[in-house]
Each structure stands twice: as C-alpha cells, then as structure tokens.
Amino acid sequence: MSNAHTSTGELDLPALAGRITRPLVLVGLMGVGKSTIGRRLANALSRSFVDADEEIERAADRSVSEIFEAHGEAYFRDGERRVIARLMEEGYGVIATGGGAFVDQETRALVLEKGLAIWLDCDLDTLVERTSRRDTRPLLKTGDPREILFNLKEQRGPAYSQAQIHVVTDDGPHEATVERILQELDAWQ
Numbered sequence: 001m002s003n004a005h006t007s008t009g010e011l012d013l014p015a016l017a018g019r020i021t022r023p024l025v026l027v028g029l030m031g032v033g034k035s036t037i038g039r040r041l042a043n044a045l046s047r048s049f050v051d052a053d054e055e056i057e058r059a060a061d062r063s064v065s066e067i068f069e070a071h072g073e074a075y076f077r078d079g080e081r082r083v084i085a086r087l088m089e090e091g092y093g094v095i096a097t098g099g100g101a102f103v104d105q106e107t108r109a110l111v112l113e114k115g116l117a118i119w120l121d122c123d124l125d126t127l128v129e130r131t132s133r134r135d136t137r138p139l140l141k142t143g144d145p146r147e148i149l150f151n152l153k154e155q156r157g158p159a160y161s162q163a164q165i166h167v168v169t170d171d172g173p174h175e176a177t178v179e180r181i182l183q184e185l186d187a188w189q
C-alpha cells in the first residue's frame with residue numbers, strides 16, 4: 001500500500017516519520033485491529049512492521065493455539081515477554097502486540113520506556129463481530145466469547161489506559177483509523 005491510500009489531510013508524513021524515533025507499539029484487545037492497522041500504519045510512515053504473535057509462532061514453530069494447547073497460557077506469556085523484548089531491540093518501526101502482552105508488567109514498563117504505546121479500543125459488539133471471523137484465539141474458545149471479551153475489557157482496561165496514545169476505532173475503513181493515529185502522533189511528537 002502506498003501513502004496515497006491514506007488521506008492524511010495537512011500532515012507531512014515524511015516529516016512526521018522523521019520525528020518518531022521510538023517503535024510504535026499497538027496494544028489493545030483481540031480483534032481491535034492491532035495487526036491489520038499496524039501494517040497499514042507502518043506503510044503510511046514507510047517504516048518496518050512486525051507482528052509479535054507471528055514472531056512467537058515463528059520462534060516456536062507452532063501456532064498460538066498449539067502453544068496454548070501443548071504448554072498452557074503461562075508458557076505462552078513467557079515466550080511473548082521474551083519475543084517482545086527482542087523486537088523492541090531490533091529497530092522495527094511498528095510492532096503489533098498480542099492482546100495480552102501489554103498486561104504483563106515487565107513488557108508494559110519496557111514499551112512505555114523505549115517505545116510509544118498506542119491503545120486501540122472499540123466497543124464490545126464490534127470486538128465480538130470481528131473476532132468471530134477466525135477461530136485462532138484460544139482464550140475465546142473456553143466459553144461465551146462476548147462474556148470473555150467483556151471480562152477482559154474490564155480486567156485489562158487499567159493496563160491499556162497507561163498507553164501514551166488512545167485511539168477509539170469504529171466501523172469505518174481501516175484507513176480512517178490509520179489517519180486518526182497519524183493525527184494523534186502529530187499532536188504528540
């Protein structure tokens with residue numbers, strides 16, 4: 001995707017990208033759009049992108065579901081903490097985390113110190129609808145997805161709210177969310 005797909009109004013994207021010296025780290029609940037928006041945000045800023053869930057899968061040579069099934073959530077969280085620490089060192093422009101990563105105290109402290117955390121947030125109905133499209137999220141297979149997402153939203157809100165930037169997404173196109181993030185970054189940097 002080229003910058004032409006993002007209607008950035010008055011924004012000078014190369015200048016904005018030049019001012020951003022830390023990795024941009026997308027945090028928030030499952031289905032909020034960290035992976036899909038993160039990729040587009042990196043494109044808009046001509047920066048590199050990495051998805052932490054994909055990196056964990058690559059390192060373990062197993063899917064997230066398989067890791068949960070074979071070793072349990074605590075084992076997954078250990079790997080996730082290590083992988084994100086490595087990605088923070090490797091100079092990526094934009095990092096999409098898994099939904100639980102920023103809840104870990106150590107990961108959160110590292111991201112807040114060395115990166116710029118962007119909390120993507122949206123309403124429960126939208127999350128339920130978006131996460132119903134794929135069967136790849138082990139935490140949603142243990143009961144009613146709406147109830148699980150509702151509880152996670154409550155539990156994780158205090159952690160997510162520590163992100164430096166908060167953007168609420170809606171049903172509009174991905175590009176509209178990217179543009180909102182760019183506007184917030186411009187105001188922040």
Ligand SMILES: Nc1ncnc2c1ncn2[C@@H]1O[C@H](COP(=O)(O)OP(=O)(O)OP(=O)(O)O)[C@@H](O)[C@H]1O
Pocket residue numbers: 028029030031032033034035036037053096097098099130131133137169170171172173174177
């Ligand atoms: N702003 C948006 N508008 C419309 N659809 C969206 C938007 N953001 C995400 N989606 C859709 O929602 C689904 C989930 O998005 P995505 O995989 O990016 O979420 P995620 O936050 O990375 O989730 P996870 O934490 O499970 O990795 C995808 O089908 C994606 O296209």
Ligand SMILES: O=C(O)C1=C[C@@H](O)[C@@H](O)[C@H](O)C1
Pocket residue numbers: 029030053064097098099100101136137138139
């Ligand atoms: O919210 C979570 O805890 C998770 C979100 C996904 O991105 C994966 O990291 C995994 O399914 C766990």
Ligand SMILES: [Mg+2]
Pocket residue numbers: 034035036051053096097098
């Ligand atoms: Mg994702």
